[in-house]
Amino acid sequence: MxxxxxxxxxxxxxxxxxxxxxxxxxxxGNKIIEFYLPKDCPYFCCGCKTCxxxxxxxxxxxEFTIPIWKxxxxxxxxxxxxxxxxxxxxxxxxxxxxxxxVHWMVHRPKEEMFSKRAVILTQSVGAPNKYAQNDVATxxxxxxxxDIKKLGFGLMEHVIWxxxxxxxxxxxxxxxxxxxxxxxxxxxxxxSIKHKILFTICKMLHQKTLKNENPISADNKYWLExxxxxxxxxx
Ligand SMILES: Cc1cc2nc3c(=O)[nH]c(=O)nc-3n(C[C@H](O)[C@H](O)[C@H](O)COP(=O)(O)O)c2cc1C
Numbered sequence: 001m002x003x004x005x006x007x008x009x010x011x012x013x014x015x016x017x018x019x020x021x022x023x024x025x026x027x028x029g030n031k032i033i034e035f036y037l038p039k040d041c042p043y044f045c046c047g048c049k050t051c052x053x054x055x056x057x058x059x060x061x062x063e064f065t066i067p068i069w070k071x072x073x074x075x076x077x078x079x080x081x082x083x084x085x086x087x088x089x090x091x092x093x094x095x096x097x098x099x100x101x102v103h104w105m106v107h108r109p110k111e112e113m114f115s116k117r118a119v120i121l122t123q124s125v126g127a128p129n130k131y132a133q134n135d136v137a138t139x140x141x142x143x144x145x146x147d148i149k150k151l152g153f154g155l156m157e158h159v160i161w162x163x164x165x166x167x168x169x170x171x172x173x174x175x176x177x178x179x180x181x182x183x184x185x186x187x188x189x190x191x192s193i194k195h196k197i198l199f200t201i202c203k204m205l206h207q208k209t210l211k212n213e214n215p216i217s218a219d220n221k222y223w224l225e226x227x228x229x230x231x232x233x234x235x
Contacts, residue, residue, distance in 0.1 A: 001026075001186055004075040005034045006068070008082020008093045014161045018153070019081035021173050022121060025180035026077075033071045037082075039094035041068060045098035054218055056102050065099045072100075073110060077183050078145070080136050084124035084152075091136035097139040104142040104194075105202045108222040113144030114191045118180050119179065121152040144199075146192035151179050190203050203228055 003026060009015050023032060030143055035041070041064040050058045072078055082093050103110055118140045124130045129152025138146050153172055157164050191199070206223040210216065211232065216224070223229045 001077060002075045002078065003030050003077045004071040005032065005079040005081060007034060007036045008080065008090045010036045010039055014155060014159065015081050015083050016174060017161045018121055018123060018176055021176045022180045024231045025177055026183055035068050038097060040064060041096045051102040052107065052218065059099065059156040061099065068096065069100060073112055075116065077119065077188065079119045079121065081121040084122055084127055084129055087127055087131050089132045094135060097136065099180045100143065105144060105198055107219050109144050114195065115189045116145050117147040117183065117189055118145045120148065120150045123155055125159055126154045126156055144195060146195050147189045150181060151175060186188045
């Protein structure tokens, strides 16, 4: 199994330790590739829309975005591990995901995404993790992933890993290992009903816009090439 892990911080602290507890269960027999943000994608999406109008390979940040996207496409399991920053996902995580908006189902979805699984691992001092997790879950879902699991912790005691009690670390470890074990075997993922409906709606939208647009948009062209929509010949 191929695993890609996107670390939302370069700090070797709490997120790093929790992420390693998760990965250590899966190191044997799996190929793991990790990225660290912001180092591995240090630029915000600048809003040029080149990806939407032409191709993501023309993105000004292509040297950063494409290696990560390629690893995501080749992965069976995609893991995001990050701390909660002011109740949300850190900006560097959102910034990376902004670059992949071109592959949302409404634009140019990759069918490979429908068979992938994803995990969102988060922690905060004590704030709810839900909103920070949803920032990533929304993107992953629109990228086509049906099977997304979330695990979040409130550290409560300290923000420095070594200062957290053994008792709390044990709870974190037990829950994280339990989740990791779910991925110890390869598993066939099917598109969920929600994703089937969303995909059908997107298909209808593209079919409709195709009639009215000249020249054909990059999105419509992609859907035509995939044979997901058809060019209707005027009689
Ligand atoms: C800029 C920043 C904002 C944070 N915001 C919150 C917050 O809103 N709520 C919370 O409970 N913890 C917050 N934290 C704490 C982090 O979620 C996390 O527990 C801490 O950074 C330790 O994780 P790390 O060692 O992986 O960096 C924040 C930390 C930073 C650096």
